[in-house]
Amino acid sequence: MFYETARNDHGLPRDPYKSIVVPRPIGWITTLDPDGVINLAPYSQFNNLGYDPPYVMFSSGSHFADGGPKDSARNALLTGEFVCNMATWELRDRVNTTARMVEPHVDEAELAGLEMIPSRLVAPPRVKASPVHLECRYHATLTLPGNSLDNLTYVVVGEVVGVHISDEVITADGRIDIVKCRPLARMGYFDYTSVESVFELPPEGPHLDKFRRGLEGRARGRAQRSGNAGS
Numbered sequence: 001m002f003y004e005t006a007r008n009d010h011g012l013p014r015d016p017y018k019s020i021v022v023p024r025p026i027g028w029i030t031t032l033d034p035d036g037v038i039n040l041a042p043y044s045q046f047n048n049l050g051y052d053p054p055y056v057m058f059s060s061g062s063h064f065a066d067g068g069p070k071d072s073a074r075n076a077l078l079t080g081e082f083v084c085n086m087a088t089w090e091l092r093d094r095v096n097t098t099a100r101m102v103e104p105h106v107d108e109a110e111l112a113g114l115e116m117i118p119s120r121l122v123a124p125p126r127v128k129a130s131p132v133h134l135e136c137r138y139h140a141t142l143t144l145p146g147n148s149l150d151n152l153t154y155v156v157v158g159e160v161v162g163v164h165i166s167d168e169v170i171t172a173d174g175r176i177d178i179v180k181c182r183p184l185a186r187m188g189y190f191d192y193t194s195v196e197s198v199f200e201l202p203p204e205g206p207h208l209d210k211f212r213r214g215l216e217g218r219a220r221g222r223a224q225r226s227g228n229a230g231s
């Protein structure tokens, strides 16, 4: 089959699109509103964008009330900071609760009964029960045109300035035990999956050392670079 997205003439009982780019990792985003109220919401249009330094993005559809960005995207823009918590299988019901379309002043972390702990470099707090947190400084918002003015897409990009990994998910040989974390991921419809197995596929071909560096995400880091500049 083939369909044109402008016509959406797929003829299926349900729109298939969101079931195509899958599985999508879920950025469980903490922000503070300008009054300091905690906001927590899942975003599956979320991914990593680079590693030296690392950047991440999450993409917000329009808020139903006014067509503007949803609270997480608005708060990140207004306060300049956000935190991505890893959403896991164990926390799936809490993740779902924090997606409720409640008023901006409602603290979704409290609604879901989640204990929050302070971050180190940014003000939005972290979900204690989540095994991995990325502390981010806002970089930019890319606004993508919509099919109508109240249906835009707001892509929020942030630089990751701090990373927390729970000791409990670091293996004896110093790797993150992803199967133990069991990250949650979004499929289409109301379907989800989680990471339950891992296999290795080593890189091959020319420029292997450079290629390995890229695949492993080996970063030089800012501190090391400025140290080198003087020598």
Ligand SMILES: Cc1cc2nc3c(=O)[nH]c(=O)nc-3n(C[C@H](O)[C@H](O)[C@H](O)COP(=O)(O)O)c2cc1C
Residues within 6 Å of the ligand: 026, 039, 040, 041, 042, 043, 044, 045, 046, 059, 060, 061, 062, 070, 071, 072, 073, 095, 096, 098, 099, 100, 101, 102, 186
């Ligand atoms: C697992 C999951 C993933 C979601 N991903 C997105 C997304 O990528 N973009 C989006 O605009 N909404 C997404 N939503 C819906 C938002 O979480 C929901 O609209 C929420 O109320 C937004 O909260 P906020 O306004 O406090 O940011 C998702 C919901 C769930 C349950």
